[in-house]
Every structure is written in structure tokens, then in C-alpha cells.
Amino acid sequence: MAQVLRQMQPxxxxxxxxxxxxxxxxxxxxxxxxTALVQTTDFFPPLVDDPYExxxxxxxxxxxxxxxxxxTPLTCLNLVGFPDxxxxxxxLGEILRGGAERxxxxxxxxxxxxxxxxxxxxxxxxxTGTVHPRRVWTNxxxxxxxxxxxxxxxxxxxxxxxxKSGRLPVEELAETIETMTGLNKPGxxxxxxxxxxxxxxxxxxxxxxITGFGLLGHAFExxxxxxxxLEIEAEGVPLLVRAREMAEAGVLTxxxxxxxxxxxDALLVGDGVDPTLVRILADAQTSGGxxxxxxxxxxxxxxxxxxxxxxxxxxxxxRVRPREAAAIRLV
Numbered sequence: 112m113a114q115v116l117r118q119m120q121p122x123x124x125x126x127x128x129x130x131x132x133x134x135x136x137x138x139x140x141x142x143x144x145x146t147a148l149v150q151t152t153d154f155f156p157p158l159v160d161d162p163y164e165x166x167x168x169x170x171x172x173x174x175x176x177x178x179x180x181x182x183t184p185l186t187c188l189n190l191v192g193f194p195d196x197x198x199x200x201x202x203l204g205e206i207l208r209g210g211a212e213r214x215x216x217x218x219x220x221x222x223x224x225x226x227x228x229x230x231x232x233x234x235x236x237x238x239t240g241t242v243h244p245r246r247v248w249t250n251x252x253x254x255x256x257x258x259x260x261x262x263x264x265x266x267x268x269x270x271x272x273x274x275k276s277g278r279l280p281v282e283e284l285a286e287t288i289e290t291m292t293g294l295n296k297p298g299x300x301x302x303x304x305x306x307x308x309x310x311x312x313x314x315x316x317x318x319x320x321i322t323g324f325g326l327l328g329h330a331f332e333x334x335x336x337x338x339x340x341l342e343i344e345a346e347g348v349p350l351l352v353r354a355r356e357m358a359e360a361g362v363l364t365x366x367x368x369x370x371x372x373x374x375x376d377a378l379l380v381g382d383g384v385d386p387t388l389v390r391i392l393a394d395a396q397t398s399g400g401x402x403x404x405x406x407x408x409x410x411x412x413x414x415x416x417x418x419x420x421x422x423x424x425x426x427x428x429x430r431v432r433p434r435e436a437a438a439i440r441l442v
Contacts, residue, residue, distance in 0.1 A: 128244060129180070133251045133336050136176040136319055139242065147244045151176035153322075154190045154235020158271045158397055159288065160281070162202045166209025167292040169234045172322065172398035174217050177240035178295035179320040179401055181248040181303060184217045184240045189224025192233035206234050217294055245311060248302070248318035250329075251336030257316055257431040258410035259341060262298040262422045263400025265326055265391060266354025267291050268364040273357045287351055291398040293423050295320060298401040301416035305409060314406035314413075321399030326392045327439060328370045331377060333404060334431075334438035342440045343429040345384045348392060358391050366395035379437035389441060400424070404431055 121132045128147055129139035137151035153173040157165045170187070177184045189210060193203050214221050219238065270287045273279035306313030317337065319329045326348065334341045370393040371378070380389055400423065405413050410427060417425035432440075 128247055129249055133249060134332055135250050136179040137182075139180060139247050141244045145243060147242050147247065149177045149180050149182035149240040149242050150238070152190065152235065152237040154233050156231050156233055158291070159274070159284065162205035163209040164288055164292065166206035166234060167213050168288070168398055170210035170213035170236055171292050171294055173236035173238050174213065174219065175295045175320045175322070175398055177238055178299040179248065179318050180240075180242055181246055181299060181315070181318065182240035182242035184214075184219035184238055186239045187214045187219050187221045188237040189221060189226075190233075190235045190237060191224065191226035192229030192231065193226060194230055194232065195228060198232070206232070210234065210236065213292065213294065217296060246306065246313070248315055249336070250317055250319040250333050253317040253333050253337040253339055253404035253431045254406070255339055255431055255433045256407045257404040258407050258427055259343065259429040259431065260403045260405060260410065260413055260417070261321070261349065261400050261426050261428050262295065262417060262424060263290055263293065263321070264349040264351045264424055265321070265396060265399070266351035267397050267399065268366065268395040269354045269357050269362055269391065270351055271397070272364055273362045276362065278360065278362055279353065279357065283353065290351060290423060293398070295401050297420040297422040298417060301413060301420040301422060302403060304416050304420070305405075305413050309409065314409035315403060316406065317404040319402050321396045321402055323366060323395045325367065325370050325394050325396060326402070327374060327378065328393065329402060331374055331438055333402070337431070338434055340432045340435045340438055340440055341429060342432050342442060343392070345388050345392065345441045347426065347428050349424050349426050350391065354391060355387065358387050358394075363390055364395045367393040374439065377438040379440045381440070381442045384441050392441070
């Protein structure tokens with residue numbers, strides 16, 4: 112998709128604050144001096160067997176892009192692909208019930224949607240939110256000296272794959288499901304609180320959420336957007352329980368290979384970094400946490416606020432450096 116978008120002429124409009132040029136999490140369009148719309152969409156096939164939990168995961172994932180821009184979700188449209196000749200309508204009802212639960216938890220309203228017959232179940236949402244035009248977080252504003260802070264552990268792709276292949280008992284997916292269904296609202300709230308306390312434009316220089324391109328893929332987007340290098344301490348990245356064990360046994364999604372191939376020479380791996388850990392950090396995540404680039408002198412304040420707002424985790428995983436030969440450096 113990135114290659115396709117590069118061949119298209121970027122849309123130009125005086126009120127388009129964030130479009131496709133920086134491969135950001137969502138589009139942002141200014142309505143007036145006080146309000147901008149944040150718009151995003153996401154949907155995918157089931158990652159877990161429980162339809163209710165699948166609905167919650169897919170909705171949390173779609174809502175996450177609004178939080179990553181510093182916004183507040185407002186309305187949602189359900190997006191459904193469903194094989195109605197093979198599965199009972201009750202399955203779809205449970206999926207939609209799960210999505211509705213997460214939308215309500217976010218304070219958003221489901222206003223409709225669209226469904227098609229499909230050979231495979233798919234579900235997600237188109238989400239519209241709001242943000243102040245001067246308080247938009249993008250993935251392109253990192254500054255050398257910033258500290259990188261992550262708000263959810265890594266490993267959801269590995270563990271859901273392990274459960275589907277029978278290598279991990281379904282009951283051991285509880286932590287992973289809790290991580291994927293958790294909204295990124297606590298992270299957004301902590302970041303907004305820090306910016307309000309310090310004044311505009313605030314110390315949150317860049318933000319993205321970690322999803323299909325894995326930690327390394329989304330970190331690369333931050334690095335490219337700012338023209339800088341992100342140094343990530345591989346062993347300092349929080350992992351879900353048993354994620355490393357499963358990866359060492361060869362359980363990974365195919366996405367890690369495509370991400371590493373895409374990064375190529377843009378990724379420099381230190382001599383002492385475990386190759387299995389590199390693959391984990393490149394592996395796809397679903398509804399992952401927020402990755403902040405925050406001013407170095409405000410990193411401790413953000414970590415404290417993340418704790419107060421009960422983010423799933425709040426971990427310093429690296430820093431932003433002046434541009435080197437590689438965009439990402441794993442140490």
C-alpha cells in the first residue's frame with residue numbers, strides 16, 4: 112500500500128491538517144479554529160474464536176487511531192463481511208455486541224454501518240473523532256533528544272497464532288485479549304494532561320499506535336517522518352507472557368518477514384541483540400499500545416501520568432537521535 116500511495120498525487124486542501132503523505136494513523140480535517148475531525152477505518156478477520164471478544168478487539172483497534180492523534184472518538188460505523196450461509200446470525204450478533212461494548216467504553220456512538228456477504232468473517236469500524244487543530248499528534252514531529260515511551264506490551268500476533276495452531280491453550284490467551292481489547296484512552300489522557308500542564312505546543316512531539324507493521328515498522332514511520340534515527344533498547348521492550356517462548360519455537364506471523372524485508376538497510380541491529388527478539392519486534396500487533404516521542408525533560412512526568420491514568424504499561428524503550436545511516440538502531 113505504501114508503494115501504491117507514493118505513486119498518487121497527495122490531496123491538497125487548506126484545511127487538511129494530516130493526509131496520506133506521512134502514512135499517519137488517521138486523517139485530520141479542520142472545521143474551524145477550535146475543532147478538527149479525525150477520521151480512520153480498520154477491519155480484519157478473527158484473531159480469536161470467541162465472536163464477542165473478536166468484536167471487542169476489532170473495535171478497540173479501530174478506535175486506537177483516533178487516540179494516537181490525540182483525539183476523542185465521536186461516532187462509529189460498523190464494517191462487516193459475513194458468510195451468512197455458513198454461520199448463524201447469532202455469531203454476527205455477538206461480534207457486533209462486542210464492538211458496541213468497546214464503543215460505549217470510549218464514549219462513542221455507533222450511528223450505522225455496512226455489511227456484505229463474504230467467504231470469511233471480517234469486522235471493524237470507521238471512526239470519526241475530534242481534536243483541537245493545534246493539539247494534533249502526528250508521527251512526523253519527533254525531535255532529537257526525545258525519549259520513546261510504550262504503553263502496551265508486545266506479542267499479541269505471536270500468541271494468537273500460537274493459540275490457533277494449538278500450541279497455546281486458549282485459556283492462556285486471557286492476558287493477550289485484555290491487552291488487545293484495552294483502549295488507548297489512558298495513554299491519550301496522560302499525554303493530553305502533560306501537554307495541558309506544560310502549555311502549547313506541548314512536549315508530546317510525535318505519537319503512533321503499534322499495529323500491523325509491528326513495533327519496528329511503526330518506529331520506522333516515526334523516524335522517516337522526522338528525518339531522524341530511533342534507537343530502541345531491544346531487551347527493554349515489554350513482552351506478553353510466553354511471547355518469547357513461542358517465538359523461539361518458531362511461532363510468528365508472516366508479517367515479521369515482510370516488515371524486516373521492507374526495512375532492509377534502514378534497520379541496524381547491534382551485535383548483542385537476540386535475533387529472535389528482532390523478529391518479535393517486527394511481528395504484527397493488533398490494537399497495540401501508543402508509542403510516544405516525548406521531550407527528554409518531560410519523560411518522567413509522562414511515565415508518572417501514565418501510571419495515574421492506569422495505562423497497561425509505561426516503559427521507556429529508547430530515544431531519538433540525529434539521523435544516522437540507519438533509521439532504526441536496535442541496541
